[in-house]
Amino acid sequence: MQVKEAVIERRSGVALWRQIADRMRREIGEAALGGDGRMPPETALAERFGVNRHTVRTAIAALVQEGVLRAEQGRGTFVEGRKRLAYPIRSRTRFSEGLAGQSRGLAADLLDHATEKAAADVAKALHLSPGAPVIRLETLSHADGRPVSRARSWFDAERFAGMAEAFAQTRSITASFREFGLADYLRHSTVVTARHAEAGDLKDLRLSPGAIVLVTTAINVDTRGKPVQYSETRFAADRIELHIPGSEAQ
Amino acid sequence: MQVKEAVIERRSGVALWRQIADRMRREIGEAALGGDGRMPPETALAERFGVNRHTVRTAIAALVQEGVLRAEQGRGTFVEGRKRLAYPIRSRTRFSEGLAGQSRGLAADLLDHATEKAAADVAKALHLSPGAPVIRLETLSHADGRPVSRARSWFDAERFAGMAEAFAQTRSITASFREFGLADYLRHSTVVTARHAEAGDLKDLRLSPGAIVLVTTAINVDTRGKPVQYSETRFAADRIELHIPGSEAQ
DNA sequence: TTAATTTGTCTATTGTTCTAGACAATTAAA
DNA sequence: TTTAATTGTCTAGAACAATAGACAAATTAA
Numbered sequence: 242m243q244v245k246e247a248v249i250e251r252r253s254g255v256a257l258w259r260q261i262a263d264r265m266r267r268e269i270g271e272a273a274l275g276g277d278g279r280m281p282p283e284t285a286l287a288e289r290f291g292v293n294r295h296t297v298r299t300a301i302a303a304l305v306q307e308g309v310l311r312a313e314q315g316r317g318t319f320v321e322g323r324k325r326l327a328y329p330i331r332s333r334t335r336f337s338e339g340l341a342g343q344s345r346g347l348a349a350d351l352l353d354h355a356t357e358k359a360a361a362d363v364a365k366a367l368h369l370s371p372g373a374p375v376i377r378l379e380t381l382s383h384a385d386g387r388p389v390s391r392a393r394s395w396f397d398a399e400r401f402a403g404m405a406e407a408f409a410q411t412r413s414i415t416a417s418f419r420e421f422g423l424a425d426y427l428r429h430s431t432v433v434t435a436r437h438a439e440a441g442d443l444k445d446l447r448l449s450p451g452a453i454v455l456v457t458t459a460i461n462v463d464t465r466g467k468p469v470q471y472s473e474t475r476f477a478a479d480r481i482e483l484h485i486p487g488s489e490a491q
Numbered sequence: 492m493q494v495k496e497a498v499i500e501r502r503s504g505v506a507l508w509r510q511i512a513d514r515m516r517r518e519i520g521e522a523a524l525g526g527d528g529r530m531p532p533e534t535a536l537a538e539r540f541g542v543n544r545h546t547v548r549t550a551i552a553a554l555v556q557e558g559v560l561r562a563e564q565g566r567g568t569f570v571e572g573r574k575r576l577a578y579p580i581r582s583r584t585r586f587s588e589g590l591a592g593q594s595r596g597l598a599a600d601l602l603d604h605a606t607e608k609a610a611a612d613v614a615k616a617l618h619l620s621p622g623a624p625v626i627r628l629e630t631l632s633h634a635d636g637r638p639v640s641r642a643r644s645w646f647d648a649e650r651f652a653g654m655a656e657a658f659a660q661t662r663s664i665t666a667s668f669r670e671f672g673l674a675d676y677l678r679h680s681t682v683v684t685a686r687h688a689e690a691g692d693l694k695d696l697r698l699s700p701g702a703i704v705l706v707t708t709a710i711n712v713d714t715r716g717k718p719v720q721y722s723e724t725r726f727a728a729d730r731i732e733l734h735i736p737g738s739e740a741q
Numbered sequence: 742t743t744a745a746t747t748t749g750t751c752t753a754t755t756g757t758t759c760t761a762g763a764c765a766a767t768t769a770a771a
Numbered sequence: 772t773t774t775a776a777t778t779g780t781c782t783a784g785a786a787c788a789a790t791a792g793a794c795a796a797a798t799t800a801a
Contacts, residue, residue, distance in 0.1 A: 282746075
C-alpha cells in the first residue's frame with residue numbers, strides 16, 4: 242500500500258503546489274519519477290503527496306509551463322525535459338567546449354552591452370583602478386533550445402576595445418579573445434553560490450518563481466597571469482551541474 | 492524618492508513574506524542591507540517592497556527565527572547573522588582546515604552510521620563490486636554554533652572497519668583516516684548542484700522551507716589514486732560559498 | 742462498440758495570506 | 772518631561788490557495 246509521505250509542509254510560505262512541483266522536478270531529473278518517460282496519473286500523485294488532485298494539477302501545470310512535462314488529455318502526462326548538462330570547471334574552462342557533445346544547438350546571444358566605470362569589485366578583479374573604463378556584456382546561452390545560463394562579464398575597455406562587436410559576431414568569448422591576439426587564457430578562480438532566481442533571470446532563463454540559480458563568479462587570466470575577464474554567471478540549477486575535477490586530472 | 496521595486500511576484504506560489512525574507516537574507520549577506528548592523532524601519536521596508544508593513548513583519552519574524560535578525564521594541568531591528576563562510580575546494584580539501592580562521596567553534600557530530608551493501612553509484616565511486624560492504628556515516632557540521640553542512644559519506648568497510656567509532660572520537664575525517672595509516676588523501680572530483688532543501692535537512696540545518704542547499708558529490712582518493720571516500724554534502728546556501736581556485740594556485 | 746482510464750473544466754466551500762487601520766509599549770532624542 | 776521613532780498586538784475584510792465533488796472530453800483496451 243502506498244503510504245502518504247510527510248514531506249510537504251503547510252503554512253510554510255510556500256504553496257503546496259509549488260513544493261510538489263519543485264519535488265517532482267528534482268525527482269524527474271534523478272529519473273526517480275517518470276523514468277520511463279511517463280508520469281503516474283494525477284490521482285496516484287495526489288494520494289502519494291497527500292493532497293487534492295487539483296493541487297497536483299496546479300503543480301503539473303507549472304512544470305508544463307517550464308517545458309519539463311507535457312500533458313495529453315486521455316493519454317497521460319509525459320516527461321519532456323532532459324537530464325542536467327554537466328558543465329566542467331577547470332583551468333581551461335570554455336563555455337561551448339564544455340557542453341559540446343552533450344547537446345546540440347549551442348548558442349550565445351548578446352542581450353546588452355555598455356562601456357562604464359569599474360565598480361570596486363570589478364576593478365579589484367581586473368587589476369584596474371576604480372573608475373577605469375570597462376566593457377560590460379550581458380549574455381544568454383542556450384543548449385538544445387533551452388536557456389541555460391545568463392552571464393554578466395567585464396573586460397578592460399582599453400585592451401579589449403570593440404569586445405561587444407566581436408562577441409556579437411563570433412558569439413563566443415574564446416573566439417572574441419582570439420581577435421585581440423589572445424590565443425589562450427586560464428581560469429584563475431571560481432566562487433560558487435546558489436540563490437533564488439531574480440525577476441530578470443526568471444524571464445530570461447524561462448524559470449518559474451522559486452527556482453534556483455547556481456551563481457559562479459569567475460576570473461580568467463592570460464598566460465602571463467593578467468586578468469582579462471571578470472564574470473558572474475547564473476545557471477538554471479535544474480538544467481546544469483558543475484563538475485570540478487581534482488588537480489591531477491586538470 | 493524611494494520608488495517601489497517590482498521584484499516581488501504575486502500568484503507565484505511563494506508567499507510575499509517568504510520572497511521578501513529570501514531577498515533580505517541575501518542582501519544582508521552581501522551587506523547591501525543592514526551593512527551597518529541596523530536594518531531600515533519596517534515602514535521603509537514595506538514601502539520599498541510595495542507591501543503592507545505586516546507582510547514585512549512576517550518576513551522579519553522568519554529571519555529572527557533563523558537567527559539572521561534580532562528585533563528590539565522601540566529601538567529597531569539588527570543584523571545578527573554573519574557573512575557567508577568561504578569553503579575552498581582544492582586538491583587537499585579538508586573540512587576543518589577550510590573554515591579555520593574564518594570561524595570559531597568548528598564541530599562535527601555523528602548523527603548516524605551503518606554498515607550496508609554498496610548501491611550502484613557508491614560501488615562505482617569507490618571501485619568496489621555492487622553489494623560489497625560499505626560504512627555509511629551521517630554527519631552534521633557547525634561553525635560558530637550555526638549548522639553549516641550535512642554530509643553522507645561511504646567508506647570501504649573492509650579497509651576502514653571501525654570508521655564510525657574513529658569519527659565519533661576524533662570528530663574529523665582527516666584524523667580518522669590517520670588512525671588507519673592514511674596520512675594524506677586528495678580530492679579526485681567534485682560535482683556541484685543546488686536544490687531546495689528536503690525536510691530532514693531543513694530540520695538539521697535549521698533552515699526554513701524554500702531554503703536552498705548547495706550539494707557537492709565528491710570522491711577522495713589516497714596518494715596511489717585508490718578511492719577512499721565517497722560523499723554527498725548539503726551546505727546551507729546562505730551560509731557558505733564554494734571557492735574553487737584555478738589549477739596553478741593549487 | 743463498450744468500458745476503463747486519464748486529463749480538462751466547472752462550482753462551491755474552507756483555510757491561509759495579505760491588506761488596512763488603530764493603538765499600545767518601548768526607546769532615544771529634544 | 773515631552774515628542775518622535777520604532778516595534779508589538781489586535782481586529783476585520785479582501786485576495787489567494789486548497790479541498791471536495793461532479794461531469795466532460797479524449798484515448799486505449801477489452
